[in-house]
Amino acid sequence: MGIYSLVADSLGYLYLSGVFSGTQTFGNDTVTTQSANDLFITRYTPGGSCLGVVTVPNSTGYAITEDSAQNAIITGAIFGPAVFGNITLDTTPTAQTNFFVAKLSAINYPLSIQSLLPPDSTLQIYANPSRGLFTVEVPQSALQASSGTLIIYDSYGNLIKTQPIDLSTSHIEVDLGQVSHGVYSVLLTSQGAEYRGRVVIQ
Numbered sequence: 001m002g003i004y005s006l007v008a009d010s011l012g013y014l015y016l017s018g019v020f021s022g023t024q025t026f027g028n029d030t031v032t033t034q035s036a037n038d039l040f041i042t043r044y045t046p047g048g049s050c051l052g053v054v055t056v057p058n059s060t061g062y063a064i065t066e067d068s069a070q071n072a073i074i075t076g077a078i079f080g081p082a083v084f085g086n087i088t089l090d091t092t093p094t095a096q097t098n099f100f101v102a103k104l105s106a107i108n109y110p111l112s113i114q115s116l117l118p119p120d121s122t123l124q125i126y127a128n129p130s131r132g133l134f135t136v137e138v139p140q141s142a143l144q145a146s147s148g149t150l151i152i153y154d155s156y157g158n159l160i161k162t163q164p165i166d167l168s169t170s171h172i173e174v175d176l177g178q179v180s181h182g183v184y185s186v187l188l189t190s191q192g193a194e195y196r197g198r199v200v201i202q
Helices: 140-144
Strands: 002-008 014-020 023-026 029-032 038-044 050-057 059-066 072-078 082-084 087-089 098-104 124-126 133-137 147-153 159-166 171-175 182-190 193-201
Touching: 014 072, 023 038, 023 050, 029 050, 038 072, 050 082, 082 098, 124 193, 140 193, 147 171, 159 171, 159 182
Parallel strands: 002 059, 038 059
Antiparallel strands: 002 014, 014 038, 014 059, 023 029, 038 050, 059 072, 072 098, 082 087, 124 133, 133 171, 147 159, 147 182, 182 193
16 A cells, blocks of 8 residues: 555644555455555544545545545546546546546545545535534435435544434524534435535534
8 A cells, every 4th residue: 555645634634645455444444446556535533533435446646635625636647447426537548547636525424435426415504613503405416305314423433413304495404502612524315325514613
């Protein structure tokens, strides 16, 4: 395994990217390559807890940074078919290696191995920051379902709230009550789809 790039934000969260072969463990996730060498992107909390890992076959990562919403932006190379969410990239007939720039929705909750997700998977949350009361805007693709589940974790991966959701409405009102100040991960699941966001509680 080789770590080629890392970046830490102002809160102390850390992204790592690189390449691995065989089987590797990142926190609670064990991953096995789908090709000779797979790209990995993983993220850690300031306390050292792994929030998850993304892998992409036939590729490697060279540099990584993040935007103001904690989404990862990564550059690297592909050596064959590489699947990024619903997009598959491949090398051109005249080149054995092609380069890419990709954007990854923030890895911000400690569940199972993640994949690169389309833009609609990001939750819009307001007020943000808040004092414990906030609204989650339901993505358009989730409105096709009748129900879902809202799950909230703190920055250490502790489960804070699980709430069944009626998706007949486009907005979800959330009350966390009296919780510590910090960054909380919000996950909405529905019919196998996952939508993620973060909220800052002050």
